[in-house]
Amino acid sequence: xxxxxxxxxxxxxxxxxxxxxxxxxxxxxxxxxxxxxxxxxxxxxxxxxxxxxxxxxxxxxxxxxxxxxxxxxxxxxxxxxxxxxxxxxxxxxxxxxxxxxxxxxxxxxxxxxxxxxxxxxxxxxxxxxxxxxxxxxxxxxxxxxxxxxxxxxxxxxxxxxxxxxxxxxxxxxxxxxxxxxxxxxxxxxxxxxxxxxxxxxxxxxxxxxxxxxxxxxxxxxxxxxxxxxxxxxxxxxxxxxxxxxxxxxxxxxxxxxxxxxxxxxxxxxxxxxxxxxxxxxxxxxxxxxxxxxxxxxxxxxxxxxxxxxxxxxxxxxxxxxxxxxxxxxxxxxxxxxxxxxxxxxxxxxxxxxxxxxxxxxxxxxxxxxxxxxxxxxxxxxxxxxxxxxxxxxxxxxxxxxxxxxxxxxxxxxxxxxxxxxxxxxxxxxxxxxxxxxxxxxxxxxxxxxxxxxxxxxxxxxxxxxxxxxxxxxxxxxxxxxxxxxxxxxxxxxxxxxxxxxxxxxxxxxxxxxxxxxxxxxxxxxxxxxxxxxxxxxxxxxxxxxxxxxxxxxxxxxxxxxxxxxxxxxxxxxxxxxxxxxxxxxxxxxxxxxxxxxxxxxxxx
Ligand code: NDP
Numbered sequence: 310x311x312x313x314x315x316x317x318x319x320x321x322x323x324x325x326x327x328x329x330x331x332x333x334x335x336x337x338x339x340x341x342x343x344x345x346x347x348x349x350x351x352x353x354x355x356x357x358x359x360x361x362x363x364x365x366x367x368x369x370x371x372x373x374x375x376x377x378x379x380x381x382x383x384x385x386x387x388x389x390x391x392x393x394x395x396x397x398x399x400x401x402x403x404x405x406x407x408x409x410x411x412x413x414x415x416x417x418x419x420x421x422x423x424x425x426x427x428x429x430x431x432x433x434x435x436x437x438x439x440x441x442x443x444x445x446x447x448x449x450x451x452x453x454x455x456x457x458x459x460x461x462x463x464x465x466x467x468x469x470x471x472x473x474x475x476x477x478x479x480x481x482x483x484x485x486x487x488x489x490x491x492x493x494x495x496x497x498x499x500x501x502x503x504x505x506x507x508x509x510x511x512x513x514x515x516x517x518x519x520x521x522x523x524x525x526x527x528x529x530x531x532x533x534x535x536x537x538x539x540x541x542x543x544x545x546x547x548x549x550x551x552x553x554x555x556x557x558x559x560x561x562x563x564x565x566x567x568x569x570x571x572x573x574x575x576x577x578x579x580x581x582x583x584x585x586x587x588x589x590x591x592x593x594x595x596x597x598x599x600x601x602x603x604x605x606x607x608x609x610x611x612x613x614x615x616x617x618x619x620x621x622x623x624x625x626x627x628x629x630x631x632x633x634x635x636x637x638x639x640x641x642x643x644x645x646x647x648x649x650x651x652x653x654x655x656x657x658x659x660x661x662x663x664x665x666x667x668x669x670x671x672x673x674x675x676x677x678x679x680x681x682x683x684x685x686x687x688x689x690x691x692x693x694x695x696x697x698x699x700x701x702x703x704x705x706x707x708x709x710x711x712x713x714x715x716x717x718x719x720x721x722x723x724x725x726x727x728x729x730x731x732x733x734x735x736x737x738x739x740x741x742x743x744x745x746x747x748x749x750x751x752x753x754x755x756x757x758x759x760x761x762x763x764x765x766x767x768x769x770x771x772x773x774x775x776x777x778x779x780x781x782x783x784x785x786x787x788x789x790x791x792x793x794x795x796x797x798x799x800x801x802x803x804x805x806x807x808x809x810x811x812x813x814x815x816x817x818x819x820x821x822x823x824x825x826x827x828x829x830x831x832x833x834x835x836x837x838x839x840x841x842x843x844x845x846x847x848x849x850x851x852x853x854x855x856x857x858x859x860x861x862x863x864x865x866x867x868x869x870x871x872x873x874x875x876x877x878x879x880x881x882x883x884x885x886x887x888x889x890x891x892x893x894x895x896x897x898x899x900x901x902x903x904x905x906x907x908x909x910x911x912x913x
Pocket of ligand 1: 725
């Protein structure tokens with residue numbers, strides 16, 4: 310245990326010392342440029358975005374009409390497409406920049422990629438497609454295959470446009486449809502459009518001086534270059550790295566998963582760390598088919614989803630079906646709060662209990678580093694000094710162990726980051742590390758404008774641009790409908806449940822909602838559906854009535870959870886979910902859908 314975090318040699322945690330340490334570590338990392346420290350992969354870096362997995366095939370531009378077009382072929386597009394097909398909409402055209410369905414799982418094929426939330430709740434439509442996840446935390450190839458399974462099961466391939474990026478979306482009031490223009494010369498129309506471009510799909514690079522000068526090989530983790538490394542996404546050894554010197558820049562959730570594989574394969578591996586991740590126990594295991602047959606009774610996935618969300622949001626169900634790292638976090642907080650005497654059931658004391666549970670958990674995670682990592686200096690540097698939800702919690706049973714291998718070196722940069730990149734390698738704390746290859750595990754754009762990340766700025770009724778409508782921040786009804794943009798639907802978590810621990814659940818609910826609305830419109834001969842200004846305003850007011858906590862508070866060490874530690878201004882207050890939490894939202898939307906009144910929407 311670290312000196313200064315405990316007092317009297319007892320089990321009591323010196324909370325003030327910890328708070329001080331957390332503040333010091335945060336302050337070291339705060340920087341004035343926030344999100345601007347990162348660079349986009351354009352110009353000389355554009356080739357980093359090339360698809361290494363599927364060749365682009367020529368095709369004729371589309372100039373036809375479809376009932377529903379969906380932008381994004383990841384889980385959002387797949388689950389919405391599935392529900393639309395179930396509702397009898399035959400022509401659903403999914404458009405994706407990748408060469409197949411999968412979204413995140415199409416691109417992220419780095420070695421060791423796997424889900425961090427239990428597969429039984431993370432992988433959508435398991436019951437509908439009859440798939441049993443082979444592991445509690447399925448690996449990427451299985452999840453990608455599941456995406457393809459959904460695509461086939463719901464016959465979504467026929468109309469899909471892959472390797473296609475939407476450049477423009479324009480509402481045509483005369484025909485009550487959307488005109489969709491793409492980078493492949495398409496100009497077709499759709500009665501309805503859905504958008505599920507994903508929160509983390511635009512890779513970014515750190516703006517390190519000299520980054521363009523490196524003479525060796527490099528790539529971003531979301532475009533893994535197996536031609537260079539050897540091996541494959543299912544874990545075959547990366548034999549071409551034998552004897553090579555490789556640098557990994559970044560130690561977030563991606564690095565935590567790929568470092569163990571690189572450590573086994575490289576001659577020398579240098580892991581450049583600015584901020585350590587908290588790495589808790591993974592405890593993955595194969596699924597026992599007998600056990601699965603026992604739980605997979607009709608309606609099982611809905612029950613599991615509901616149970617997971619209830620456990621996450623303090624509804625206190627009697628059992629925890631999922632029992633993963635996320636429900637563990639919630640369970641601990643809850644049991645601390647429940648242990649309070651009745652007179653202490655006030656927000657201040659409850660927040661204190663929350664903090665206590667967090668201190669306890671993080672102390673365990675730090676102790677785990679000491680128990681696993683042999684070199685004391687490396688162990689010291691791998692400890693995370695912040696509250697667990699300040700950064701994406703990680704779970705792994707081989708990451709910390711990697712640093713015991715003789716060829717694997719942690720290069721801790723004391724919170725400053727890599728200093729420079731040269732023709733030969735990477736410079737940190739004044740020392741140059743010569744390498745053959747740099748792997749950028751530097752993440753994806755998050756805090757930037759939606760329209761910038763989407764790659765188009767849609768034009769709705771009366772020439773209204775989405776960027777203009779959202780100039781003061783995001784405004785929607787339920788995170789799905791936007792006033793001024795008829796027949797258009799968003800599929801994403803913000804302003805809905807905002808359940809970050811299981812993103813697919815947000816998407817499946819939105820998909821269901823959209824299918825019900827579209828079916829209602831088509832059955833009744835309506836050509837347009839749009840949320841009213843009043844309903845949108847009321848929903849935004851409801852969102853603002855909550856505590857308005859962004860994920861990760863300003864007290865946290867900087868990262869994409871807290872806008873790199875910079876005040877996002879009043880717009881940031883709108884990046885929230887239902888004030889009563891995810892379960893309350895899911896219940897609300899279920900009632901809203903099944904009432905059939907679609908309050909807040911106007912049909913014409
Ligand atoms: P992250 O944005 O989480 O991590 C980027 C890393 O790059 C950070 O460690 C960051 O340090 C580091 N970095 C940035 N600039 C520098 C620099 N100049 N020098 C050194 N290091 C630098 O990206 P990831 O791809 O790891 O993860 C993104 C998200 O994707 C996750 O948070 C998670 O939501 C999701 N994901 C989910 C997985 C799953 O469910 N299984 C697996 C992988 C990813 P710092 O922390 O100091 O900013």
